[in-house]
Amino acid sequence: MEALLQTDLSAVVEGVNMLWVLTVTFLIFFMHAGFAMLEAGQVRSKNVANQLTKNLLTWSVGVIVFFLVGAGVSNLVGGTGFAESFAYINGGSAAWVSWLFGAVFAMTAATIVSGAVAGRAKLRAYVTYTILLAGVIYPVVVGFTWAGGFLAEMGFHDFAGGMIVHGMGGIAGLTAAWVIGPRMDRFNDDGTANVIPGHSLSFAVLGTLILAFGWYGFNVGTAAAPLAEGGTELADFAYVGRVALVTTLGMAAGAIGAAGVALLKTGKVDTLYVANGLLAGLVGITAVADAIVWPGALVLGLLAGAQLPIVFEFVEKRLRIDDVCAVFPVHGSAGIMGAVLFPFFAVDGFSVGQLVTQVIGVGVIGLWTVAATVVVFGAIRALGEARVTPAHEREGLDTSEHGVDTYPEFGQPDGAVADGAG
Amino acid sequence: MEALLQTDLSAVVEGVNMLWVLTVTFLIFFMHAGFAMLEAGQVRSKNVANQLTKNLLTWSVGVIVFFLVGAGVSNLVGGTGFAESFAYINGGSAAWVSWLFGAVFAMTAATIVSGAVAGRAKLRAYVTYTILLAGVIYPVVVGFTWAGGFLAEMGFHDFAGGMIVHGMGGIAGLTAAWVIGPRMDRFNDDGTANVIPGHSLSFAVLGTLILAFGWYGFNVGTAAAPLAEGGTELADFAYVGRVALVTTLGMAAGAIGAAGVALLKTGKVDTLYVANGLLAGLVGITAVADAIVWPGALVLGLLAGAQLPIVFEFVEKRLRIDDVCAVFPVHGSAGIMGAVLFPFFAVDGFSVGQLVTQVIGVGVIGLWTVAATVVVFGAIRALGEARVTPAHEREGLDTSEHGVDTYPEFGQPDGAVADGAG
Amino acid sequence: MEALLQTDLSAVVEGVNMLWVLTVTFLIFFMHAGFAMLEAGQVRSKNVANQLTKNLLTWSVGVIVFFLVGAGVSNLVGGTGFAESFAYINGGSAAWVSWLFGAVFAMTAATIVSGAVAGRAKLRAYVTYTILLAGVIYPVVVGFTWAGGFLAEMGFHDFAGGMIVHGMGGIAGLTAAWVIGPRMDRFNDDGTANVIPGHSLSFAVLGTLILAFGWYGFNVGTAAAPLAEGGTELADFAYVGRVALVTTLGMAAGAIGAAGVALLKTGKVDTLYVANGLLAGLVGITAVADAIVWPGALVLGLLAGAQLPIVFEFVEKRLRIDDVCAVFPVHGSAGIMGAVLFPFFAVDGFSVGQLVTQVIGVGVIGLWTVAATVVVFGAIRALGEARVTPAHEREGLDTSEHGVDTYPEFGQPDGAVADGAG
Structure with missing residues (x-):
């Protein structure tokens, strides 16, 4: 009787689990709108269309590559045989749902990079890198x-890619920004930095909130199997409340952490730091949201937010890398921090072994990402294809690369502002 | 056999119910993006970043306070013992999901206030009020x-907080705007009013439509338990279609009601009235969406929309309160109207007793909200911390409070426009 | 025992299926925000509020008409008796959920038209047409x-309305734009065309990505019954993965197809073509997403995207129709193409009979839509109510029809730019 019941319930369980995976997959897909707005808001108006086009093409080119190549490479690197690794391509309904769930994570990693290289990378350079990221670089990380x-x-x-997706994307972005060099006028000959403010905080904050919405899919949805086969007990939904709570507290603490440090440093609550701090808090708990105690989420979120203004300044003033949309402090260092500090807040208690493993994992992913990105963008740079010409950069990439004017009715004065604190 | 079956199905039922609650919780969370855009669109460009920061911090500060304090206060006021009232804090997965579902409603009430006090409230004053609203003021209403x-x-x-959430938020906003006084140049010495138009109708309408999207979660999702334990019958989903239909008709009628009154008054269909009328229609049916006949939704939505231009003018020209984003006509009076008129459209028929109860409920919630808000903002004002300085207000709060310029590339002339009808 | 089990599971199955339909219905509703932003971005700043108001009223007026009249007309035309055709109006919870699911499709068809007639159609003309579209024109198509x-x-x-919804809407838009004539300055006396660029690519791309998000609801959600009654097997979810995969690949290929043709024609990757190409790819696979092989989605998406710049130019330079937001190339020709080419990519293999049927279906829907639209807009034009006055058009519809200024703080120079390729 029990056996019979389990057989009969199996379709219900499968349906409910697919329903959930599809719903959260759509939410994660919507994060592309978030990234598009967040990044568009942080660039000059002369480069907005370029940023938007990159975001559209990241998804469009990347998802096809990830279907034909990337997901299979993950499986191969993970130790699956060749035929089985690519079996999803003709795998039918359930396999395709699973693939799409993986694809929206992959495309999140890919789209992060565009924010770092904004305002000077050639479209063809960026698209080439995206193809390789979607086909090889990210899949290798997933394979590991x-x-x-x-x-x-x-x-x-x-758990949900704090390091695998966000840390990887943030490190790739920083590396790419380093290889192709800063925007014109970003740094002075004496080594001081100029601020080039983005054209719209409204779009940046809109993007932040869309991302936070989608992130509930990203984190909570990674508890992907609500019900156990047989249906007589919960599967991932036995701990889904922890993920939802920790995600909420982490993002809240991240915004407060960044706001607090900004207030201490400048006496004012910088809007963009608050927004990016909220995102850094989300990144910080993404790797660990299934397995930390909730006070840990407050601490981790606060730290992930607080490090943002500090790491941003370090990247700008010490490394002199022009990470336009602060993708390293938001996704990179916050992702690393969350993964490494996991054992200190783990539900199962602290373990030195786990700490060592986390450090090794972060190190391996970081090294691979830096190496692959240096090779790809280095080769593109060596071919003279990494950056637009200085004249095109001055004019704006919207005109030179796309032949459009994002805001034809509004004035667009341009220029960098000296950063007094440089 | 039946008993056994019910046991076995219980995990499926629990999983499906949690899945639904999580999905609608995410939708309701996304309403913060709607409020941020709606409010940002309705303020001057010099105050946009301030408005956005307030929205980010409302969520970030408020949700932590509501976790550590507010939800427990609700339970306490509702008559639960102390230990049990705060048991959710370490309650585990299901308890945390339930808490988060409550939290997104609480944060909706909180965020409404920021629209009323835009353009002159100090950030620290607003955040202080938010802490008290999330920790005490709103929880007491829920406790009742x-x-x-x-x-x-x-x-x-x-049903879903037409009075408890929206009415309460709208009344709190009106009260706060009254206590801290109007923006500079909003009223003339002769008592006439000036219009200070918001900087972007595009963002305002975007916010409206995001809110409407999230509102389906807010209302339909309040039918929170699709399945009854045991799984042999529907629970809340037995009436969910009524909620969905009534929500749809109410919002549609609200837009039409506001458009119609605007057309009668001015000969033109004011875009912002249409958008806010749609929201007022939603507010109007939120308290009663589970239990009114559908023609009632058309009438109630139409009335909620139609009262908007009239109440807005009354607040402006009689009360001389500067409710920047019209939060009282949209959330306050529409919420009151919906709750009070409930018995006239009830599925179960009219009842004088119910009418009296509704009036008492609205009165109690209104009085508590006014009293608490007067005390808090009155105290802050007495300390001289309620408003920024006139110089800072003139310059804009983005510069003085946040050190940023929302649109550094676009011109920002400023000034109030005489309202001929004043 | 099996029979008993099926009885007991039926509530679970019904609940899960309703949960899914409601979730995707909300996503499809959110497409209105997408259309609002996409269209607002593509019009001049002096007409933005007009476009936004039309979108708000399309939903608000249309959904009430579709409830009171339209859905019943569909049933009548489909062959159901009168009483039963309108039984949903008092049909109770499940019937209302089903109605709402149909309504969001109907409103999608309606809202497409506003993009074609932007910048010169009178609000009352547009609303009149919307009433007839929601009450008769679209319902007849659904009836067939x-x-x-x-x-x-x-x-x-x-499957999901590639022709019934999008094709119909695109054809209606083109016809309406033809009947009411082009905007002032759009065409020169010598027959050459001028480009009148939209005021914000940011809003246009935001709208695109919101639409793509909602489209997952539109397509994948059309697999509306996850579970079969009895619950012992999957129903629509047996093929849902195909829909999800094909939708993903089709949109990606659409963006690439349009980008490629733009690059070939002008040497640059026009941002708006990429965005609209992504949408055309979605339209192209919407009719067939349940029943084509996945390589067919790549081909169909690529073709749907590639035809966009070509058809747009044909409409502009040969037909001399001012289809402001390119709704015919995006929704019309892409929808026709997807429906007609179905048999070439069908899972079940090619069939001449199916091809003939598809051509007949497209022809019937197209003829009906053109005829009905010509009659309605022709009558309105004959009454002199189709267009605003030239003075009002010059000044902008925001002022003349709505008495508002969308961006009161930003400059709004106006004027058409000569299109060198004219």
Whole structure:
């Protein structure tokens, strides 16, 4: 009777689980609108259309590459045989739903990079990198981890991609920005920096809130199987409340942490720091949201937010890298921090072994990402294809790369503002 | 056999119910993006970043306070013992999901206030009020009602918070705007009013449509338990279609009602009245969406929309209160109207007793909200911390409070326009 | 025992299926925000509020008409008796959920038209047409097809409305734009065309991404019954993965197709073509997403995107119709193409009979839509009510029709730019 019941319930369980995965997949897809707005708001008006086009093409080119190549490469690197690794391509309904769920994570990693190289990267350079990221660079990271590779075997813990997706994307962005160099007028000959403010805080904050909305799909949705087969008990939904709570507290604390540090440093609450701090808080708990105690989310979110203004300044003034949309402080360092500090807040208690594993995992992913990005963008730069010409950069990429004017009816004075604190 | 089956199905039922609650919770969270855009669009460009920062901090500060304090206060006021009232804090997965569902309603009430006090309230004053609203003011209202207090025992009907959330928020906003006084140049010495138009109708309408989207979660999602335990019958989903239909008709009629009155008064269809009328229609049916006949939704929505231009003018020209984003006509008077008129459209038929109960409920919630808000903002004002300086207000709060310029590339002339009808 | 189990599971199945339909209905509703932003971005700043108001009223007026009249007309035309055709009006919870699911599709068709007639149609003309579209024109199309009419009996295949919703809307828009004539200064006396660029690519791309998000609801949600009654097997979710995959690949290929043709024609990747190409790719696979092989989605998406710049130019330079937001190339020709080419990519293999049926279906829907639109807009034009006065058009519809200024703080120079390629 029990056996019979389980058989009969299996379609219900499968349907409910697919329903949930599809719903959260749509939410995660919508994060592309968030990234598009967040990044568009942070660039000059002469480069807005370029940023938007990059975001549209990241998804469009990237998702096809990830279908034809990337997801299979993940499986291969994870230790699956060749035929089975690519079996999803003709795998039918359930396999395609699973693939799409993986694809929206992959495309999140890809789209982060565009914010770092804004305002000077050639479209063809960026698209080339996106193809390689979607086909190889990110899939190798997934191969090491979620697909069952050696980091997975070591016990590296990254629940929803705090390091695998965001940390990886943030590191790739920083590396790419370093290789192609800063925008014109960003740094002075004496080494001081100029601020080039984005054209619209409204779009930036809109993007932030769209991302936070989608992030509930990203984190909570990673508890992807509400029901256990057989249907007589919950599967991932046995802990889904922890993920939802921790995600909420982490993002809130992130905004407060960044606001607090900004207030201490300048006496004012910088809007963009608050917004990016909220995102850094989300990044900070993404790797660990299933397995930390909730006070840990407050601490981790606060730290992830607080490090943002500090790391941003370090990248700008010490490394002299022009990370336009602050993707490293938001996604990179916050992602690293969350993954590494996991054992201090773990539900199961602190463990030195886990700490070592986390450090190794972060190190491996970081090194691979830096190396691959240096090779790809280095080669593109060597071919003279990495940046638009100085004249085109001055004029704006909207005109030179796309032949459009984002705001034809509004004035667009241009120029950099000296940063007194430089 | 039946008993056994019910046992086995219970995990499926629990999983499906949690899935639904989480999905609608995310939708309701997204309403913050709607409020941010709606309010940002309705303020001057020199105050946009301030408005956006307030919205980000309302969520960030408020949700932590509501977790550590507010939800427990609700339970306490509702008559639950102390230990049990705060048990959710370490309550585990299901308790945390339930808490988050309550939290997104609480934060909706909180965020409404920021629209009323835009353009002159100090950030620290606003954040202080938000902490008290999330920790005490709103939780007391919930304690009286949803948490089982005396209004609940009397039979006060407020399905999804038309009065408890929106009415309360709108009344709090009006009161706060009254206590801190109008923006400079809003009223002339002879008592006439000047119009200070918002900087972007595009953002205002975007916010409206995001809110409407989230509102389906707010209303339809308040039918929070699709399935009854045991799974052999529907629970809240037995009436969910009524909620969905009534919400749809109410919002549609609200837009038409406001458009019609605007057309009668001025000969033109004011875009902002249409948008805010749609929202007022939603507010108007939120308290009663589970239990009115559908023609009632058309009437109630039409009335909620139609009262908007009239109440807005009354607040401006009689009360001389500067409710910047019209939060009282949209959330306050529409919420009151919906709750009070409930018995006239009830599925169960008219009842004088119910009418009296509704009036008492609205009165109690209104009085408490006015009193608490006067005390808090009155105290802040007495300390000289309620408003920025006239120089800072003139310059804009973006510069003085946040050190940013929302649109550094676009011109920002400033000034009030004489309202001929003043 | 099996029979008993099925009885007991039926409430679970009904609940899960309603939950899914409600969730995707909300997503499809959110497409109105997408259309509002996409269209607002593509019009001059002096006409933005007019466009936004039209979008708000399309939904508000249209959905009431579709409830009181339209859905019943569909049933009548589909062959159901009078009483039963309108039974949904008092049909109770499940019937109202089903009605709302149909309504969001109907309103999508309605809102497409506003983009074609932007910048010169009188508000009352547009609203009149919307009433007739929601009450009769679109319902007749649904009557022929989804409601069981003669095209359904012939086997016409349109899964989620690629032709029924989008094709119909695009054809209606083109026809309406033809009847009311082009905007001032759009065409020169010598027959050459001038470009009148929209005021904000940011809003246009935001709208695009909101639409793509909602489209997952539109397409994947049309697999509306996850579970079969009895619950012992999947119903629509047996093929839902195909819909999700094909939708993803189609939109991606659409963006690439349009980008490629733009690049070939001008040497640059026009941002608006990429965005609209992504939408055309979605339109192209909407009719067939349940029943084509995935390589077909790549081809169909690519073709739907590639035809966009070509058809747009044809409409502009040969037909000399001022289709402001390119609704015909995006929704019309892409929808026709997807429906007609279906048999070439069908999972079940090519069939001449199916091809003939598809051509007949497209022809019938197209002819009906053109005829009805010519009659309605022709009558309105004959009454002199189709267009605002030249003075009002010059000044902008925001002022003349709504008495508002969308961006009171930003400059709004106006004027058309000569299109060198004219």
